[in-house]
Amino acid sequence: MFCGIFSFLSSEFCVLRSVLCVLCSAFWVLSSGCTTSPKVSSLNQVFASLPSSGPRQSPILPTDNEQILRGNIGQYAVRTAANESYGMPGWSRNNGTRFHEGVDIQPVSWTESKYKMKVACKDPVTGRLTSRLQNVRIPKDRIYAVLDGIVVITSTNPARSGYGKYVMIEHAWSDGTPFLTLYAHLSSIHVKEGQSVSQGALIGIMGQTAKDAASREYLRANPHMHFEVGRLIDPDGSSFGNKYDPRNMQPFQPIDFLERYNSISHREWAAKKSPRAPMLATVAAH
Numbered sequence: 001m002f003c004g005i006f007s008f009l010s011s012e013f014c015v016l017r018s019v020l021c022v023l024c025s026a027f028w029v030l031s032s033g034c035t036t037s038p039k040v041s042s043l044n045q046v047f048a049s050l051p052s053s054g055p056r057q058s059p060i061l062p063t064d065n066e067q068i069l070r071g072n073i074g075q076y077a078v079r080t081a082a083n084e085s086y087g088m089p090g091w092s093r094n095n096g097t098r099f100h101e102g103v104d105i106q107p108v109s110w111t112e113s114k115y116k117m118k119v120a121c122k123d124p125v126t127g128r129l130t131s132r133l134q135n136v137r138i139p140k141d142r143i144y145a146v147l148d149g150i151v152v153i154t155s156t157n158p159a160r161s162g163y164g165k166y167v168m169i170e171h172a173w174s175d176g177t178p179f180l181t182l183y184a185h186l187s188s189i190h191v192k193e194g195q196s197v198s199q200g201a202l203i204g205i206m207g208q209t210a211k212d213a214a215s216r217e218y219l220r221a222n223p224h225m226h227f228e229v230g231r232l233i234d235p236d237g238s239s240f241g242n243k244y245d246p247r248n249m250q251p252f253q254p255i256d257f258l259e260r261y262n263s264i265s266h267r268e269w270a271a272k273k274s275p276r277a278p279m280l281a282t283v284a285a286h
């Protein structure tokens with residue numbers, strides 16, 4: 001049974017959201033989702049403008065979920081029974097009162113565990129919220145570096161952050177200004193801090209790790225990889241203790257980032273990288 005569709009971009013919602021944006025920038029909303037501890041700056045809750053110059057390469061998608069390229073939100077962003085926009089970036093949560101810095105990308109590859117859990121679900125006939133038992137899915141998607149960069153954080157202890165095990169990579173726009181990508185809730189990490197990675201490098205495997213129990217529960221019911229793109233709020237990081245603290249990131253809208261700079265799938269990228277072997281010239285026998 002499919003769990004409900006809601007229309008969330010109604011004009012009423014947009015007006016409400018605008019009002020709440022102003023109100024919410026004044027205080028911190030503790031969350032059980034994809035954030036770490038309370039944010040230190042309100043810039044964490046406003047998307048920065050993407051530079052027109054862009055990166056030197058076109059990004060590739062961070063997972064093999066190619067529905068992002070087709071704009072099929074329902075096929076790539078996590079939704080819950082009560083909120084179809086739950087996995088989308090922006091003021092998508094708690095009736096528009098909680099900001100989500102990244103996008104929660106659904107897996108395209110998983111195994112089903114024998115364990116079942118109760119998940120909320122919308123009855124397609126009555127529209128009422130109900131629940132059903134579902135086998136817990138264990139995601140297996142590969143996670144890729146979207147651009148060339150340097151790995152600046154590998155957080156391997158899932159108990160340390162709402163992001164669970166996560167990787168942060170520093171890249172540069174074409175004018176040399178740095179920016180960051182962050183890949184969260186991984187099950188394993190395949191890179192090391194300080195390592196240079198090329199675009200398309202396998203950096204980890206999608207997982208369901210998070211510090212707090214409520215987030216882990218959400219991840220069990222709705223497996224995903226939280227993908228974030230951002231710039232440094234404080235370039236030397238002194239006010240955060242660590243330059244590469246996720247709280248020092250002002251996010252860019254990650255779907256806009258992928259669309260604006262013409263991202264391609266990992267599959268397409270791999271095909272371009274390894275062109276067919278050249279045809280051998282044949283010489284007729286004399």
Ligand SMILES: [Zn+2]
Nearest residue numbers: 034103104226
């Ligand atoms: Zn998230």
